[in-house]
Every structure is written in structure tokens, then in C-alpha cells.
Amino acid sequence: MTFDRTIASLAVACGVLLVAAPIAPQWLLFLLALALAKGLVVLGLLLLMRTGLVSFGQGLYFGLGAYAAALLAHRGGLADAALMIVAGTACAAAVAAILGLLLARYREIFFAMLSLAFSMILYGLLVKSSALGSTDGFHVQVKHFAGIALAAGVERRVFYAASAIAVFFLGWALHRYLRSHWGRLSEAIRDNELRVEYLGASVYRVVYANYIIAAALAGLGGAFAALAVGHVDPETTYWTTSGEFVFIAILGGTGNVLAPFLSAAIFEALRTVASQYAPNVWQMALGVAMLAIIMFLPGGLWTLVRRRAA
Amino acid sequence: MNPILAAEGLQKSFGAVTAAADINLAFERDSVVSLIGANGAGKTTFLNMVTGYLRPDGGRVRFDGQELVGRSPREITALGLSRSFQIPQLFQSLSVRENLLVAEGIAHAERVEEATDALLEKFDLASYAARPAGLLPEGIRKLLDVAMALVSKPKLLLLDEPTSGVAADEKFGIMDLVMTAVRGQGVTVLFVEHDMDIVSRYAARVVAFYDGRVIADGTPAQVLEAEEVRRYVIGGAPHAAA
Numbered sequence: 001m002t003f004d005r006t007i008a009s010l011a012v013a014c015g016v017l018l019v020a021a022p023i024a025p026q027w028l029l030f031l032l033a034l035a036l037a038k039g040l041v042v043l044g045l046l047l048l049m050r051t052g053l054v055s056f057g058q059g060l061y062f063g064l065g066a067y068a069a070a071l072l073a074h075r076g077g078l079a080d081a082a083l084m085i086v087a088g089t090a091c092a093a094a095v096a097a098i099l100g101l102l103l104a105r106y107r108e109i110f111f112a113m114l115s116l117a118f119s120m121i122l123y124g125l126l127v128k129s130s131a132l133g134s135t136d137g138f139h140v141q142v143k144h145f146a147g148i149a150l151a152a153g154v155e156r157r158v159f160y161a162a163s164a165i166a167v168f169f170l171g172w173a174l175h176r177y178l179r180s181h182w183g184r185l186s187e188a189i190r191d192n193e194l195r196v197e198y199l200g201a202s203v204y205r206v207v208y209a210n211y212i213i214a215a216a217l218a219g220l221g222g223a224f225a226a227l228a229v230g231h232v233d234p235e236t237t238y239w240t241t242s243g244e245f246v247f248i249a250i251l252g253g254t255g256n257v258l259a260p261f262l263s264a265a266i267f268e269a270l271r272t273v274a275s276q277y278a279p280n281v282w283q284m285a286l287g288v289a290m291l292a293i294i295m296f297l298p299g300g301l302w303t304l305v306r307r308r309a310a
Numbered sequence: 311m312n313p314i315l316a317a318e319g320l321q322k323s324f325g326a327v328t329a330a331a332d333i334n335l336a337f338e339r340d341s342v343v344s345l346i347g348a349n350g351a352g353k354t355t356f357l358n359m360v361t362g363y364l365r366p367d368g369g370r371v372r373f374d375g376q377e378l379v380g381r382s383p384r385e386i387t388a389l390g391l392s393r394s395f396q397i398p399q400l401f402q403s404l405s406v407r408e409n410l411l412v413a414e415g416i417a418h419a420e421r422v423e424e425a426t427d428a429l430l431e432k433f434d435l436a437s438y439a440a441r442p443a444g445l446l447p448e449g450i451r452k453l454l455d456v457a458m459a460l461v462s463k464p465k466l467l468l469l470d471e472p473t474s475g476v477a478a479d480e481k482f483g484i485m486d487l488v489m490t491a492v493r494g495q496g497v498t499v500l501f502v503e504h505d506m507d508i509v510s511r512y513a514a515r516v517v518a519f520y521d522g523r524v525i526a527d528g529t530p531a532q533v534l535e536a537e538e539v540r541r542y543v544i545g546g547a548p549h550a551a552a
Contacts, residue, residue, distance in 0.1 A: 185412055195401065198361070199458065
């Protein structure tokens with residue numbers, strides 16, 4: 001078996017994150033938990049971007065994952081984090097399996113805008129629904145993980161550790177997927193759909209499958225975010241949230257499965273610091289950062305890692 | 311004769327321009343046929359109708375006993391018909407090896423790596439294996455395009471101007487590699503070509519097009535000597551629609 005630097009880096013990063021779980025201050029755990037949750041969404045975006053698609057509507061699945069998980073606890077009486085994570089992921093994947101039938105037929109701006117439109121439809125439904133807390137959303141209280149009762153104050157640390165483990169396994173799985181025939185085929189579709197069809201493969205099926213995988217990852221990210229924050233609201237499905245995911249994806253680049261998590265951590269740290277010291281202009285700081293990335297590192301921050309490794 | 315490909319009454323127009331006017335052609339198995347004609351004569355339109363890229367306005371195309379009209383390029387490829395393109399259709403950001411890996415992965419589920427390495431050797435592409443397809447010289451792009459078309463082991467291979475845009479001294483080398491690769495495989499080859507030296511050397515039969523019609527069909531010696539071919543194809547007389 002050959003040494004794989006990406007898998008090794010993932011394992012080391014996951015190990016460090018797990019070591020931090022019992023000792024890191026709550027504010028840092030919160031920041032990292034959000035970064036991991038958003039990184040999962042962006043991991044799905046990475047797959048779509050490698051297929052030549054940019055979705056401005058991943059907030060739909062992020063929000064669905066968050067709401068499905070939260071509702072299981074809030075209304076279903078099943079306040080078990082493991083079940084909530086499964087429910088959030090499954091709900092997002094199921095909706096994507098339906099919407100994907102339509103969206104897999106579209107490309108470029110049409111795909112981007114249609115995905116955005118679906119996320120805004122859900123946003124509209126959520127803000128009008130008083131049963132789901134309307135614009136305020138509702139709180140999520142979870143005291144169990146896989147049937148085990150969690151002591152007060154420990155829950156967030158357990159959820160964070162679970163997200164770190166999920167990131168390792170899903171990062172590993174997607175890394176393998178991207179290096180498999182299906183991963184190469186996805187990139188081939190981005191380059192030349194006509195040739196893929198003339199070689200005898202169905203572009204539609206590959207796009208459809210990748211769309212569902214990306215949605216499932218976004219749903220999982222949404223469920224983890226709901227557990228980390230302890231609250232869900234319609235903002236999770238709003239277009240600015242979807243735009244944030246695209247921002248993180250461009251910031252990190254699509255060169256490696258580690259890039260989404262690295263850039264999500266930088267994004268969250270930047271936002272926390274910037275909103276602390278410059279609450280009125282922090283978006284401007286992000287804008288300048290994006291401008292610099294597009295001008296000097298069009299392949300994203302991962303280009304720096306790759307150059308260093310080379 | 312039990313032809314592998316038969317076109318009956320094929321018609322196609324683009325507005326006032328007739329690209330195919332009642333084309334009737336049949337091609338024998340395991341033969342090498344060249345399609346010639348001036349630009350706009352209807353050669354590529356014929357290939358595009360056969361491979362499902364264009365739907366004919368009228369007529370039928372039968373391949374190995376199956377009707378092709380109405381089928382998608384993917385379905386037609388699955389039946390055993392493959393093609394290369396006038397402008398090579400490659401995966402520009404992928405390396406030469408990855409281009410072939412994609413093609414092999416679609417065509418065969420097993421021993422993909424070994425088959426790809428063998429193909430790189432067969433087409434003299436091994437030294438370019440790691441280079442992105444978007445950075446290749448034109449001759450190598452053409453070869454890679456043909457190599458990808460052959461991966462599915464087609465019964466019929468259509469080559470659209472396999473040597474166009476290639477340096478004169480490389481043309482025969484490319485055709486030799488292609489013909490060596492298909493020899494003994496039972497593959498029927500139809501190639502569109504403008505270079506009459508290539509046509510004479512590699513084709514056993516030549517079909518000449520002019521303004522969407524077949525104006526000559528026979529051996530290279532017969533067709534290249536025909537009055538209409540000399541006037542409208544070799545002589546370069548402008549076609550009526552131009």
C-alpha cells in the first residue's frame with residue numbers, strides 16, 4: 001500500500017482536533033465545530049465544482065439538514081445527536097434525489113440560479129411558518145449521543161469530536177472517490193461533456209449522483225451546525241449563507257479535500273476576529289481577501305500548500 | 311453484401327443550405343473508405359448524422375442491422391460505432407494518461423491501468439503521458455483523439471480529418487499508427503480527408519461529396535480521375551451553396 005499524503009494529513013488533523021476536544025476553551029471549540037460543519041458543505045461544493053458546476057443554493061440542504069435534525073429533537077422527541085445527524089443527512093439526500101432529476105439537466109448560470117431559487121423557496125416557507133419559529137427559528141436541546149446520556153457541559157465537546165471523526169472518514173472517502181474512475185469522469189465532464197457522451201458514459205447520471213452526494217454532505221454539515229449552535233433559523237437557507245459556502249470554496253480552492261476545512265477554519269477565524277475589532281467593516285475585509293485570492297491565487301489557498309509541497 | 315453501415319435517402323438542410331440531399335451509401339465490413347469533398351460538401355454532416363449528433367430531416371441509417379436515427383451518441387457508441395473529431399475533443403485539463411484512463415474506465419471495468427499503458431505504447435504517446443492534453447502539439451492531439459475513440463473496440467470507426475492541421479511530414483506517421491492499431495481487429499474505417507496522397511495510400515474505396523450529394527464512388531484511381539471530382543474537389547471549384 002502506497003503512502004498517501006492527503007490521508008496522512010487528514011488523520012493527523014483529525015487526531016489534533018480530537019486531542020483538543022476535552023481541553024480546548026469553549027469559544028475555540030465552537031469556532032472549530034462551525035468550521036468543520038461548513039467545511040463539510042464546501043466538501044460537497046468541491047465535488048460539484050470538479051464536475052463543472054457551481055451551486056448558489058447549498059443553503060437549501062444545509063438548512064434542511066439543520067431543521068430535520070432539530071425537528072427530530074424538538075417535535076419528534078428523539079433528542080439523540082446520532083439519530084439527528086442521520087436524519088439531517090438523509091433528509092437532504094432525499095430532497096436532492098428529487099430536485100436533482102431536474103437540476104442535473106442544467107449547467108452554468110442556469111444551474112446556479114435554479115439551485116439558488118430552490119433554497120429561497122425553502123427560506124420563504126420557513127419565515128412564513130410560525131410552527132417552525134418563523135424568522136426566530138427555535139432552540140435545540142440534546143443530551144444524548146447514540147443512546148448514551150451526556151453530562152451537562154460535555155455535549156458540545158462530544159458533538160465536536162463526532163464532527164471531527166466524520167470529517168476524517170468523509171474526507172478520506174471523497175479523496176478516494178475523486179481519484180477513482182468516477183472522480184476522473186467528473187473532471188472529464190467539466191472539460192468536455194460531448195466527448196464523455198461519445199465515449200459511451202451518461203453525463204446526466206454522474207451529475208445527478210454528484211449532486212446528491214454534495215447535498216448529503218451539506219445536510220450533514222447542517223445537522224452538525226445545529227448541534228454546535230443549539231439553534232436553527234431560516235438564515236441557514238438564505239442566499240447569503242449559500243454565497244458564504246461558495247466564498248469558502250473559492251478561498252480554499254478545489255485542489256484537495258483538505259482545502260474546504262482549511263479555508264472554513266480561516267474564514268471563521270477571520271470573521272470572528274474581524275467582527276470583534278471592526279464590526280461594521282468586517283465584510284469589507286472578506287471582500288478584500290476574496291479579491292486578493294482571485295488576483296494572486298486563482299487556484300485558492302491550497303495552491304500555497306501545493307507549492308510548498310513541491 | 312451485408313453492409314455494416316447503410317444510409318438510405320439521408321437528407322439534411324440548414325436553412326437554405328442543403329448539406330445532405332438523398333444520400334444513399336453502404337459500407338462493407340472490414341474496409342477502409344475515405345470521404346472527400348470541398349469544405350461545405352456535406353462530409354462532416356454525414357458523420358454527424360450517423361453518430362447521432364445531428365438528426366436527419368429524412369432517411370434512415372442502419373448500423374449492423376440496427377436503426378440509428380433517433381438514438382443518442384451514447385447509445386450509438388454502445389452499439390459499436392466510435393468517432394474522432396475534426397477539432398480533437400479532449401479533456402484539456404487532464405493528462406494524456408488520464409484522458410485514456412477515462413475512456414478505458416467507461417469502456418471496460420477491469421484492468422484499466424494495464425490497458426491504458428498498452429494504448430500509450432501502441433500510439434507512441436508514452437512520452438506525453440503526464441502532459442495536460444491542452445498543452446499538446448496538434449499531431450499528438452489528433453492521435454490521442456483517435457486512441458480514445460478506439461478504446462471501446464468499435465466495429466466502425468469514423469475519423470473526421472485525422473491529419474488536418476498536422477505538419478506535412480507527420481501525416482503519414484499518424485495514419486500509419488492508426489491503421490496499424492485497427493489492422494486485424496475487424497474494424498471498418500471511414501475517414502474524411504482533404505489530402506489526396508493520404509486518400510490514395512490508405513483507402514480502398516473513395517466517396518466524393520459535392521453540395522450534399524455523392525458525385526463519385528469507387529476505387530481511389532476511379533474517383534480521383536473522375537471529371538466532376540477533378541473539377542469540384544481536387545480542382546477546388548466553389549460549391550453552389552457557397
